[in-house]
Amino acid sequence: MEYDVYIQTCPTRMVLDRLADKWAVLVLGRLDDKPVRFNQLKREIDGISQKVLSQVLKKLERDGLVSRKVFATVPVTVEYAITPLGRTLTATVDALRRWAEDNIETVLAAQQKYDRAAD
Amino acid sequence: MEYDVYIQTCPTRMVLDRLADKWAVLVLGRLDDKPVRFNQLKREIDGISQKVLSQVLKKLERDGLVSRKVFATVPVTVEYAITPLGRTLTATVDALRRWAEDNIETVLAAQQKYDRAAD
DNA sequence: TTAACATGGTTTCATATCGATACCAAGGAG
DNA sequence: CTCCTTGGTATCGATATGAAACCATGTTAA
Numbered sequence: 001m002e003y004d005v006y007i008q009t010c011p012t013r014m015v016l017d018r019l020a021d022k023w024a025v026l027v028l029g030r031l032d033d034k035p036v037r038f039n040q041l042k043r044e045i046d047g048i049s050q051k052v053l054s055q056v057l058k059k060l061e062r063d064g065l066v067s068r069k070v071f072a073t074v075p076v077t078v079e080y081a082i083t084p085l086g087r088t089l090t091a092t093v094d095a096l097r098r099w100a101e102d103n104i105e106t107v108l109a110a111q112q113k114y115d116r117a118a119d
Numbered sequence: 120m121e122y123d124v125y126i127q128t129c130p131t132r133m134v135l136d137r138l139a140d141k142w143a144v145l146v147l148g149r150l151d152d153k154p155v156r157f158n159q160l161k162r163e164i165d166g167i168s169q170k171v172l173s174q175v176l177k178k179l180e181r182d183g184l185v186s187r188k189v190f191a192t193v194p195v196t197v198e199y200a201i202t203p204l205g206r207t208l209t210a211t212v213d214a215l216r217r218w219a220e221d222n223i224e225t226v227l228a229a230q231q232k233y234d235r236a237a238d
Numbered sequence: 239t240t241a242a243c244a245t246g247g248t249t250t251c252a253t254a255t256c257g258a259t260a261c262c263a264a265g266g267a268g
Numbered sequence: 269c270t271c272c273t274t275g276g277t278a279t280c281g282a283t284a285t286g287a288a289a290c291c292a293t294g295t296t297a298a
Binding site: 011065 | 122123124125126127130131132134135136138139140141143144145149163164165166180181182183184204207208211212214215216218219220222223225226227228229230232233234
């Protein structure tokens with residue numbers, strides 16, 4: 001069986017679509033160290049809405065990258081953790097975040113140059 | 120100056136949003152070897168529309184990751200190539216694609232297990 | 239000669255996804 | 269009795285997306 005993300009109907013394309021997502025990258029980055037609860041994630045990932053966070057977590061859980069654990073406290077506590085499979089991915093998504101932080105000044109300079117040239 | 124992708128207004132967040140995108144990953148992957156023309160990219164990236172391809176290329180060019188070169192042939196030829204800055208990123212986005220291709224079977228198994236459990 | 243196809247786009251429009259907000263149940267604190 | 273917490277879901281308007289048509293220019297096929 002041949003898999004190729006450049007073919008639209010290949011299942012790898014759907015996986016890439018899930019991973020190549022701003023929110024998925026940020027969620028996986030936060031879960032890398034330790035399990036985190038829902039509302040703590042929401043507070044730490046500035047700008048994410050409750051709806052989108054719950055959707056992203058559900059999809060990551062379905063893909064086997066994140067596990068969900070409910071504690072019968074009051075109010076109920078839900079803890080999300082990265083799975084062994086998810087852990088094989090964190091180095092890669094971390095690299096994306098680091099690239100953005102390391103090269104932001106170069107990118108901003110390129111944008112300004114591009115925008116000036118378009119006068 | 121402190122940059123942090125977890126802060127909504129940080130410019131790194133916008134860069135991450137651009138890179139953490141299915142189409143951007145696929146475009147950068149195709150340009151890694153050699154410059155490619157617009158319609159060749161469109162043919163090779165199965166399922167991308169002309170509009171989205173031109174938008175993605177424009178944004179990647181603005182960010183300084185891709186360069187655009189017009190040749191005065193008939194009909195006009197437009198060639199897109201990766202820049203030195205873009206090249207510092209290709210290893211990372213390649214890793215994302217490779218992860219998807221290497222782990223697809225594990226992910227598909229996890230999805231089936233999740234879906235069965237939800238019956 | 240006229241129709242079709244190539245180039246690299248932009249425009250249009252209908253739909254899908256997004257984010258903000260409100261709402262929910264269940265209980266603790268004031 | 270009301271507000272706050274937990275972890276969500278429901279609703280709704282704004283935004284982004286994808287399919288398709290359109291554009292100019294010129295070459296080739298019928």
